[in-house]
Amino acid sequence: MDPTAHSQQEASTASSMEKAEDLAFKLNAAVRNQNIKAVLELLKKGADVNSKAESGWTPLQSAVQANNEDLVQLLMDKGACPHARKDNGGTAFIEAAAVGNVNMLKLLLDCGVDINDHDDNGFTAFMEAAWYGNEEALKFLYSKGANVNLRREVNEEKAKLHKGGATALMDACRKRRFSVVKILVQDMGADVNIRDNKDRNALIHALKKEHSNRKVSDKEIYESTVSIGHFLLDCGVDVNSKDECGKTALILAVEMQSLDLVKALLEKGEIDIDDADEEGNTALMVAVEKNDDNIAKLLCEQEARTDVGNLIAVANRNRAHKMAHLLRQYNATFVPDTLEDWEPNSKRWRDQLKNLYKMYRPMIGKLKTFQYIQQKIRNTSQGGIYLGLYGETEVAVRISRSTEGDKEKRFFEQCGNSTHLLKLFQFEKARGYMYLCFPLWEKNLEEHLQEPKDENDYKDAVRMIFQAVKELHSIGFAHRDLHPRNFLIDLGGKISLVDFDNKRQLIEDNKELINSDLEALSRLVLYVLTGGGKPLQQVSTKDLSADSPDYKEALDLVRCLVSHDERGLEGLSKHPYFWSKQARFQFLKSIWNKIKDLPKGNAASQALNAPKSSPYPSWTTQIDKLVLDIMKNPRKGRQFSYSNDVTDLLRLMRNLDEHPDSRISNTIGNYAEYFLKVFPALTIHVYNSLHQNRKYRHLADIQDPSL
Numbered sequence: 001m002d003p004t005a006h007s008q009q010e011a012s013t014a015s016s017m018e019k020a021e022d023l024a025f026k027l028n029a030a031v032r033n034q035n036i037k038a039v040l041e042l043l044k045k046g047a048d049v050n051s052k053a054e055s056g057w058t059p060l061q062s063a064v065q066a067n068n069e070d071l072v073q074l075l076m077d078k079g080a081c082p083h084a085r086k087d088n089g090g091t092a093f094i095e096a097a098a099v100g101n102v103n104m105l106k107l108l109l110d111c112g113v114d115i116n117d118h119d120d121n122g123f124t125a126f127m128e129a130a131w132y133g134n135e136e137a138l139k140f141l142y143s144k145g146a147n148v149n150l151r152r153e154v155n156e157e158k159a160k161l162h163k164g165g166a167t168a169l170m171d172a173c174r175k176r177r178f179s180v181v182k183i184l185v186q187d188m189g190a191d192v193n194i195r196d197n198k199d200r201n202a203l204i205h206a207l208k209k210e211h212s213n214r215k216v217s218d219k220e221i222y223e224s225t226v227s228i229g230h231f232l233l234d235c236g237v238d239v240n241s242k243d244e245c246g247k248t249a250l251i252l253a254v255e256m257q258s259l260d261l262v263k264a265l266l267e268k269g270e271i272d273i274d275d276a277d278e279e280g281n282t283a284l285m286v287a288v289e290k291n292d293d294n295i296a297k298l299l300c301e302q303e304a305r306t307d308v309g310n311l312i313a314v315a316n317r318n319r320a321h322k323m324a325h326l327l328r329q330y331n332a333t334f335v336p337d338t339l340e341d342w343e344p345n346s347k348r349w350r351d352q353l354k355n356l357y358k359m360y361r362p363m364i365g366k367l368k369t370f371q372y373i374q375q376k377i378r379n380t381s382q383g384g385i386y387l388g389l390y391g392e393t394e395v396a397v398r399i400s401r402s403t404e405g406d407k408e409k410r411f412f413e414q415c416g417n418s419t420h421l422l423k424l425f426q427f428e429k430a431r432g433y434m435y436l437c438f439p440l441w442e443k444n445l446e447e448h449l450q451e452p453k454d455e456n457d458y459k460d461a462v463r464m465i466f467q468a469v470k471e472l473h474s475i476g477f478a479h480r481d482l483h484p485r486n487f488l489i490d491l492g493g494k495i496s497l498v499d500f501d502n503k504r505q506l507i508e509d510n511k512e513l514i515n516s517d518l519e520a521l522s523r524l525v526l527y528v529l530t531g532g533g534k535p536l537q538q539v540s541t542k543d544l545s546a547d548s549p550d551y552k553e554a555l556d557l558v559r560c561l562v563s564h565d566e567r568g569l570e571g572l573s574k575h576p577y578f579w580s581k582q583a584r585f586q587f588l589k590s591i592w593n594k595i596k597d598l599p600k601g602n603a604a605s606q607a608l609n610a611p612k613s614s615p616y617p618s619w620t621t622q623i624d625k626l627v628l629d630i631m632k633n634p635r636k637g638r639q640f641s642y643s644n645d646v647t648d649l650l651r652l653m654r655n656l657d658e659h660p661d662s663r664i665s666n667t668i669g670n671y672a673e674y675f676l677k678v679f680p681a682l683t684i685h686v687y688n689s690l691h692q693n694r695k696y697r698h699l700a701d702i703q704d705p706s707l
Contacts, residue, residue, distance in 0.1 A: 024051030056087035089120035097125035100134030122152030130168035165197035173206035207252035280360035405434020420468035441488035449532030468497035478513035522561035553577035585672035
């Protein structure tokens with residue numbers, strides 16, 4: 001192409017792009033100014049109806065935000081895409097819910113929009129309607145199938161920061177929209193006890209101070225909060241939820257100085273009056289700080305502890321002589337901070353444990369724990385697992401209602417004699433709750449495998465996993481959720497199996513439950529042996545390293561598990577995979593001694609030498625020539641001949657080990673390592689050939705596979 005023509009073409013293209021951008025800018029401006037005449041003229045000039053302005057707003061989204069139905073219909077008729085997203089993932093449909101225009105919602109829904117679609121922050125149209133108090137839009141969306149209890153979905157990065165998880169009810173509570181709260185709960189069945197990713201329920205959202213742009217007075221906000229609080233309490237909301245700073249509903253009610261709500265919370269009889277936040281502040285300490293005599297008096301009458309925190313000093317600092325007098329009536333005393341420096345054993349949970357040790361917490365028998373997000377170490381379907389100190393012992397604490405806790409306690413007591421099932425350390429009961437305390441772990445198997453490992457580490461892990469599942473089966477239960485996160489590892493590297501999600505099931509006579517565990521165990525073995533490089537459900541035998549000295553044995557072990565081998569876990573625990581190199585070599589050379597005196601043509605020899613199954617039909621050509629020559633013509637004694645039969649290979653190995661020769665040692669080094677490297681499939685071939693023959697399977701028995 002002529003250079004001049006090429007330059008002209010580039011200039012023309014650039015000019016076209018500038019023209020398109022200019023038209024897009026003008027179109028979006030016209031829409032926001034709601035100038036329909038200008039919109040039509042710009043579209044006629046070629047402006048893109050789906051062009052985007054700053055932050056990714058399209059003309060259709062801007063028209064929806066302006067609540068202009070005529071303009072929305074016009075743009076739709078001109079080809080505006082209802083599925084287009086802003087930079088934050090928002091759509092025109094979600095924006096219509098924020099505006100509260102039911103007609104626009106109907107129009108967009110008829111275009112095939114997903115009613116539960118959400119933006120990048122997890123907001124759905126239903127949530128936006130609740131947030132902005134658009135009751136008619138909320139009712140319409142509900143009638144069309146919007147998910148009332150949907151939790152805000154966020155990406156993995158935000159979830160790690162505990163963002164997201166809120167519901168429309170939480171949004172209505174947060175914005176103090178009492179009428180919307182009642183509609184959601186009474187008419188739509190919203191769950192008052194769902195928690196967001198910071199472990200807060202609707203009551204906590206209602207009581208937390210909200211910085212709002214709404215033009216409402218402090219009095220209106222206060223009255224709405226109190227009304228919502230009473231309503232949720234009447235609906236059975238859990239009063240033990242905490243905010244991200246560990247503040248209970250009682251502490252938050254004291255902070256807002258609502259004597260009415262404080263009374264209502266205490267009347268529930270389910271809340272710990274002495275519970276404290278992450279800074280160790282109790283409800284009484286907050287009341288004293290705020291110099292609220294009425295609330296402080298009520299808390300003292302309800303036997304709140306006055307021997308924690310420097311209550312008198314706080315009252316004196318506030319020049320609150322009346323408060324100081326009240327506190328003295330209830331035996332307030334100064335408690336100096338005399339805690340010595342303390343270093344926990346745990347490395348993983350060190351900082352959280354030190355914080356727990358230093359802060360004030362009401363003791364539950366000998367247990368000190370804090371049920372809030374910064375002290376949570378694991379989520380389960382049955383609730384969180386939290387750090388605790390039982391006396392001077394670092395523990396993991398599971399909290400449940402007493403009835404469920406008693407059942408769990410009975411199960412864990414059955415695990416008491418096991419080696420690799422998580423055991424119950426201690427327990428406490430208080431206020432209708434059971435606190436089960438377990439030895440603290442450092443990480444789970446999934447986390448453990450992210451660190452560099454060698455073959456022996458993998459083998460030890462698989463051995464302990466086998467033992468754990470075997471022990472669970474021995475007490476009559478199938479696990480049914482053999483996931484890496486359910487195998488916990490302590491400071492010493494010991495692996496323990498746990499079932500915090502209560503998926504276990506009594507086996508009784510149901511062999512399918514055992515088989516299901518065996519199949520799951522096969523995937524878990526592959527997951528371990530491949531270092532956790534792929535998710536559990538994606539790993540396969542193709543991911544095993546063929547260079548591993550245990551490759552053949554590992555493949556066979558997985559095959560046995562998948563096929564529900566009749567030996568079960570007890571028999572498979574003695575599988576050659578678990579044998580050391582020396583044990584494998586000793587096994588191979590011992591087989592010759594066991595079969596040499598059997599009748600000629602015996603079934604054991606036939607199985608070992610079967611041409612179709614033999615992994616080394618020409619082994620004499622694979623072995624080092626010097627080794628074979630020396631073994632045929634030893635220095636002392638008669639000459640030997642060796643055929644390509646497997647039994648002759650075993651004979652050679654036995655003879656060499658029984659009559660060592662320095663010439664061979666200098667050539668091949670360690671006998672066991674040499675033969676296992678040159679003939680890696682020999683061990684499993686000999687083992688299976690004998691084991692599959694009922695008459696001679698006893699020959700394959702090895703008493704101590706760990707040798």
